[in-house]
Amino acid sequence: MSEKPENRNPSTTRRDRRSFLLALGAGPAGLSAARAVAAQGSRSPEKKPIRLGLIGCGGRGNYLAQKVLALAEEGEPVGFTAACDIYQPRLERTATRLKAKEYKSAADLVRDRNVDAVIIATPDRVHVYNALEAVRASKDVYCEKPLSHWAQFEKLKELVREVRARGTVFQVGAQWVSDPMWARAAKEIREGAIGKVVHAQTGYFRHGDQGERGMKIDDPNARPGVGLDWEAFQADAPRRPFSVSRFFQWRLYLDYSGGPATDLYPHPMTRLFKALGVGLPKKVVALGGRYVYDGGRTVPDTFDLIIEYPEGPNVAVLGTIANNTGIETVIRGTKGTVAYTGDAGLAFSPQPGEDAPRRTIRTDRTVAEHLANFLQSIRTREKPACDIELGYRVQVPLIMAMLSQIEGKVAVFDADKEEIHLV
Ligand SMILES: NC(=O)c1ccc[n+]([C@@H]2O[C@H](COP(=O)([O-])OP(=O)(O)OC[C@H]3O[C@@H](n4cnc5c(N)ncnc54)[C@H](O)[C@@H]3O)[C@@H](O)[C@H]2O)c1
The missing domain is CATH 3.40.50.720 (NAD(P)-binding Rossmann-like Domain)
Structure with missing residues (x-):
């Protein structure tokens, strides 16, 4: 489902x-x-x-x-x-x-x-x-x-x-992290509602490459010049000759994107990580490739990553853009489980014989509220729902995953030096 x-x-x-x-x-x-x-x-x-x-x-x-x-x-x-x-x-x-x-x-x-x-x-x-x-x-x-x-x-x-x-x-x-149910779940998990968290999973599954190939080419005759700054578009990317596809359909290319993993996975990862309260990873390994969609793209269409944290948990993030049969977002603790049930919210349930709550935290937010939350934070100077720290804790394993998949190695995080090594 x-x-x-x-x-x-x-x-x-x-x-x-x-x-x-x-x-x-x-x-x-x-x-x-x-x-x-x-x-x-x-x-x-x-x-x-x-x-x-x-x-x-x-x-x-x-x-x-x-x-x-x-x-x-x-x-x-x-x-x-x-x-x-x-x-x-x-x-x-x-x-x-x-x-x-x-x-x-x-x-x-x-x-x-x-x-x-x-x-x-x-x-x-x-x-x-x-x-x-x-x-x-x-x-x-x-x-x-x-x-x-x-x-x-x-x-x-x-x-x-x-x-x-x-x-x-x-x-x-x-x-999506602006839905307060994720912060509420974080508090309960931190306070031990499901025991020690050992495992979690989430993913992003979709059918069709509309997000990449489907990006519209506004003008097939567009060229770099006064009205199109190709240098600024490339930032620190490897220098390539201009092409309308690279400019308008940049999600197809590793030079400018990571494909579904970096385009789509930040959504499920951010809210899951908010609930988990995890820090920076120990190791990340990722597998994937272009199994279905090609036609000049360099990003993978199917991509799975597993993150290991010091003292746990292990977190699996799976997905493909070739099939929309997804996996549930689940957090597994020694005493209980939290499952994301879509519109109904987050369902807590006990493991057999364990004293963990059985109840649901309801969902109640929209995109506009993420912007409203930003504006509110500007006024109060309080941290917004997805502050730089949460963003960083999502982005680091994504970077490690991309490097792991591309190089065919395990990405290891050196916490003392704040460095990523491939082994
Ligand atoms: N949160 C979400 O659900 C969500 C949804 C869609 C897109 N996004 C993100 O929004 C970003 C933009 O995606 P998009 O689909 O709108 O892409 P897009 O190509 O439609 O728009 C990007 C715009 O940036 C301009 N641009 C390129 N380089 C620039 C530069 N150096 N300075 C100023 N402008 C520059 C381009 O000319 C273009 O008009 C992406 O990072 C994407 O991941 C997020």
């Missing part, structure tokens, strides 16, 4: 984009940032308006913008003052709709004094650079998952150090 939220995945973006365009065309969602901020500010005088900059005006960026504008309509004093993209047609389209100032470079946008915080929705390889620039410019950050590309461990550590040192409010865009 596949679990619904795992299958509500990033590839729904194009449909979301269409509804966003319709919503904007229809009216109030198209309010300018200044008007939205002013209007909302007058309704909630005690709340200072939050002025956002959007970095990355593609599918996800526009979807999140729509969600922010919906929050503004509901009374949250928030709006966009700036937008950035290195592809002119997308930048123009989004900036015009948001009535935001246009920037061709994120480094310039983060210097804008009319921006308090940024939303980063660029391709994976660019996240860590955008985020570092924003954090160093004292902006709070909502950064889409994955926190970094799989080949950027050193840069990722730099970002984490910088966020810690500056006290930045940093929300990673793994939105």
